[in-house]
């Protein structure tokens with residue numbers, strides 16, 4: 001497995017692989033890899049000749065009061081995991097390599113204005129910009145993203161469609177801990193007590209799935225979900241919402257495919273979870 005830190009050396013490898021007619025699968029990550037990331041890498045391994053993992057804590061997707069500095073990092077461990085999963089390359093640049101006082105950005109309207117975009121107004125502009133850059137650097141045939149970040153996945157799919165990126169975006173299911181908590185690099189911030197409290201998210205997801213299957217409308221799904229979370233003293237709801245799966249705009253009735261998504265603070269840690277429902 002190769003490790004690159006510059007755009008130039010990454011491009012040189014990618015050009016050679018393309019010349020040899022090899023297909024490339026890209027897995028963009030911010031590192032501190034867990035089984036959620038591993039599932040994306042394993043899927044990419046199955047479907048492509050070459051697997052490229054990017055490992056980069058992208059500063060442009062963090063707001064001024066967010067956890068950029070505190071975000072967990074362990075490149076040695078990430079590198080060992082990628083090697084064990086058969087990745088061909090990890091691209092691990094420093095922020096200075098990726099950004100030179102930039103003036104060009106990629107942003108997306110409407111889809112980025114709801115759910116996480118409300119609390120994190122610059123987040124998706126940072127995500128779209130870095131993902132566009134990674135698409136240009138790694139020239140993937142396929143790129144793998146988790147349903148865990150469902151709004152991000154919808155936004156990347158729409159960006160690819162609108163801007164004609166020649167890449168297939170593959171969405172992969174949420175990987176959970178045995179007790180239901182969605183795996184996340186941010187789970188490492190939780191104390192033992194908070195870790196228990198964090199179960200209210202996946203419990204609310206389960207309840208929501210039952211209610212939507214029983215034919216309930218949005219508010220009748222969302223209110224009991226909110227009640228489960230509010231019953232947990234360490235929690236504070238950012239949002240619990242039902243939106244159209246494509247436009248990310250709120251819906252009142254389940255008439256088309258929907259996404260039911262939430263962001264909840266457990267202590268100071270902001271966690272997200274969701275489920276999709278297809279009509």
Ligand code: AMP
Nearest residue numbers: 029030031036145146148149174175183
């Ligand atoms: P991150 O490193 O948090 O930016 O995540 C990198 C990619 O891994 C994103 O596409 C995430 O959606 C995906 N991912 C993170 N956690 C999970 C999970 N628990 N299950 C599936 N995919 C995940």
